[in-house]
Amino acid sequence: xxxxxxxxxxLIEELSKLPGIGQKSAQRxxxxxxxxxxxxxxxFGEAVLKIKEGVFLCEICFALAQREICKICxxxxxxxxxxxxxxxxxxxxxxxxxxxxxxxxxxxxGKISPLDGIGPEDIKMAEMFKRLTEPGSxxxxxxxxxxxxxxxxxxxxxxxxxxxxxxPLRVTRIARGxxxxxxxxxxxDMTLIRALQGRQSI
Amino acid sequence: xxxxxxxxxxLIEELSKLPGIGQKSAQRxxxxxxxxxxxxxxxFGEAVLKIKEGVFLCEICFALAQREICKICxxxxxxxxxxxxxxxxxxxxxxxxxxxxxxxxxxxxGKISPLDGIGPEDIKMAEMFKRLTEPGSxxxxxxxxxxxxxxxxxxxxxxxxxxxxxxPLRVTRIARGxxxxxxxxxxxDMTLIRALQGRQSI
Numbered sequence: 001x002x003x004x005x006x007x008x009x010x011l012i013e014e015l016s017k018l019p020g021i022g023q024k025s026a027q028r029x030x031x032x033x034x035x036x037x038x039x040x041x042x043x044f045g046e047a048v049l050k051i052k053e054g055v056f057l058c059e060i061c062f063a064l065a066q067r068e069i070c071k072i073c074x075x076x077x078x079x080x081x082x083x084x085x086x087x088x089x090x091x092x093x094x095x096x097x098x099x100x101x102x103x104x105x106x107x108x109x110g111k112i113s114p115l116d117g118i119g120p121e122d123i124k125m126a127e128m129f130k131r132l133t134e135p136g137s138x139x140x141x142x143x144x145x146x147x148x149x150x151x152x153x154x155x156x157x158x159x160x161x162x163x164x165x166x167x168p169l170r171v172t173r174i175a176r177g178x179x180x181x182x183x184x185x186x187x188x189d190m191t192l193i194r195a196l197q198g199r200q201s202i
Numbered sequence: 203x204x205x206x207x208x209x210x211x212x213l214i215e216e217l218s219k220l221p222g223i224g225q226k227s228a229q230r231x232x233x234x235x236x237x238x239x240x241x242x243x244x245x246f247g248e249a250v251l252k253i254k255e256g257v258f259l260c261e262i263c264f265a266l267a268q269r270e271i272c273k274i275c276x277x278x279x280x281x282x283x284x285x286x287x288x289x290x291x292x293x294x295x296x297x298x299x300x301x302x303x304x305x306x307x308x309x310x311x312g313k314i315s316p317l318d319g320i321g322p323e324d325i326k327m328a329e330m331f332k333r334l335t336e337p338g339s340x341x342x343x344x345x346x347x348x349x350x351x352x353x354x355x356x357x358x359x360x361x362x363x364x365x366x367x368x369x370p371l372r373v374t375r376i377a378r379g380x381x382x383x384x385x386x387x388x389x390x391d392m393t394l395i396r397a398l399q400g401r402q403s404i
Contacts, residue, residue: 002273003298004267004268005266005267005268007253007255007257008253008266011249013249014249014250017242018234019231020227020230027292027295029222033250033253038254040219042251045251046247047213047216048216048246049244049247049248051209054208054209055207055210055236063205066207066208070205088233089206089233090229093229096205
């Protein structure tokens with residue numbers, strides 16, 4: 001809006017570039033920042049400017065990490081026989097937060113998506129196969145935890161197919177079904193079909 | 203999360219301080235910033251650091267402004283006989299965007315809220331009365347455009363009461379009713395009551 005100070009308009013513009021932040025939200029946030037203390041804003045601004053400082057990709061699992069080898073890969077308490085394959089570090093964050101999984105991870109940094117021109121060579125797929133086929137690899141099970149969309153499925157099937165002739169590994173996929181707290185009434189057909197197909201004895 | 207780089211955790215922390223940004227959104231945004239080009243991040247970071255540079259409160263209407271007197275107050279094309287009273291500059295932005303209103307504004311920077319200990323002396327109320335009672339003031343109508351909540355109502359009534367003995371002004375309030383595109387079915391009781399009370403001949 002042309003009557004606002006340039007600095008406010010500039011921050012609105014920058015904030016509205018962020019994913020999921022529309023014009024209105026950007027305005028609200030910019031006004032919040034404007035009211036903030038200088039100390040707070042300095043910390044915020046510096047955090048943006050320094051985001052890439054000291055950021056590594058773990059040389060083993062390719063997660064974003066604090067050092068060359070991430071905390072999880074260098075933790076001797078983790079179960080090295082199970083490998084959970086993920087699309088990105090955020091998914092790893094989500095699983096790690098549950099505290100349920102004690103194995104190791106491999107972050108692909110993407111998924112196979114022919115429509116977007118992304119093939120297995122564009123993600124950390126070769127690195128994963130290398131890791132699995134390394135002499136003395138302790139990995140006994142690979143859990144595929146891609147997001148349950150078309151590209152995620154494609155990626156899972158690709159891995160499954162390549163592994164079945166290659167190694168005597170157990171390859172599993174995380175369960176798909178009705179989410180906890182969800183309702184059957186509002187679930188889509190595919191979710192219900194997966195839930196029925198994946199039914200288990202109780 | 204303790205396995206993430208410090209710089210990423212720091213930005214997640216800073217982003218999650220923003221209103222309406224939870225932990226998950228902050229993570230998503232921080233990862234987005236991490237993938238951004240350095241150029242983009244420099245612009246974003248600098249915009250945060252410089253947000254308060256060259257920001258004025260207009261000396262007439264108290265809107266956030268680029269100079270001592272805002273563009274609207276210094277525009278001779280605006281109708282100086284109508285004054286729209288608002289809680290904050292964002293509301294002014296919303297009304298200005300419609301292009302419907304050609305009068306002037308007064309921004310109170312808050313509303314009377316006894317529960318929060320905010321009285322008329324804590325907002326730009328005296329400044330508004332001064333503006334209205336100034337010799338030669340061209341203002342003929344005051345439109346009260348506070349948000350339709352308890353504090354907004356209180357503020358409107360306070361202004362109405364003070365003005366009715368003071369000046370022969372027309373004091374109006376923006377209409378309250380069912381919003382465009384809204385549905386009666388999902389409207390709350392108070393909205394429907396206001397809509398009925400405010401019915402107009404067609």
